Amino acid sequence: MRKLLLLVTLLIATTSTLSADWSPEAAARYLDGRQKEWFSWKPAMSADGPCVSCHTGMTYLLARPALRRRLKESQPTMYEVGLLDRLRSKVGEKPAGALQGVETIFSAMFLSREDTLFSSRADAVKTMSAHSQKAFDQLWALQNSEGPSKGGWRWYAANLDPWENAESGRFGASLAAVALTQTPKEYRETAKVREQAAALNAYLMESIDSRRLHDRLALLLAGSFIPDSLRRSITADALSAQQADGGWTIESLGPWMAHPDAPPSGNAGSSHAYATAFTAVALLRGGVRASNPKLAKAIAWLQSHQDPATGAWSAMSMNKRYPDGSMESRFMQDAATAFASLALIEAGR
Secondary structure (H helix, E strand, C coil), rough: HHHHHHHHHHHHHHHHHHCCCCCCCHHHHHHHHHHHHHCCHHHHCHHHHHHHCCHHHHHHHHHHHHHHHCCCCCCCCCCHHHHHHHHHHCCCCCCCCHHHHHHHHHHHHHHHHHHHHCCCCCCCCCCCCCCHHHHHHHHHCCCCCCCCCCCCCCCCCCCEEECEEECHHHHHHHHHHHHHHHCHHHHCHHHHHHHHHHHHHHHHHHHHHHHHHHHHHHHHHHHHHHHHHHHHHHHHHHCCCCCCCCCCCHHHHHCCCCCCCCCCCCCCCCHHHHHHHHHHHHHHCCCCCCCCHHHHHHHHHHHHCCCCCCCCCCCCCCCCCCCCCCCCCHHHHHHHHHHHHHHHHHCCC
């Protein structure tokens, strides 16, 4: 009996230690601090509010509500409110330009998420706000109807990995699919929307086997939008690329562009915080259980790699060598921290 009690005590202690290996409070503090900087950074500013960037804005809006619920905070942060206000500004009439497609997709994705009523049923009764309706009206109006990107949208391409390059259009289209899954069933089943959803699906499925793993993983975020057979295939490819320590390398999610001015990659081939966090979230959203031994190993890797001093998961730019401490030098770290927090929370840690 004494041995049994000792074993139970050790198991409880081990579980407690694991659950305390990361700090949601520190992660939220880091992400909020970065938004404080972002909201006052001149290159991010506009008359309508700060840019909702792929690296710092989008990832914040994905992760911060989950952290808020975990921390039992009663209200959205001022930065959540500010970014959503930017998306509501000119909604349905986002001006022409390089970021029009990005902002329209983000508006549809985040404003439709705000509409969702929580329920235990997958097809819960939902409402669609006027803002969401306008966002989707523009989304469908901007959908390409011909050419090689038929069914997709113009996406921002600045020769930057992993979100803003010539191949990133399907990453953006996957986010449009996420937005669509958040709308009421009655909306999705209208003839017009079904037709445009079919065009989106065809665009996402085209040449899928030749696409980089990062952009195929983005499809898992859309859940039921993709067929089970494809979900299983992407999941198998991702798990086969996993490192022995439980993480993923950034190289395994490529291939990527050549960036002569990128920081020296002294840890090439090592598990990478963004690659591991993004892959873990995609696998969880794709139906892999947190108890799956391989995914559990990835979650353990994330638990043990938060910087206790900053609350962040360290990650460097893939593209350019920026001055230490500069705004740009931490863009990849912002994304890594947001997705790591999301993965740990969704895995029940």
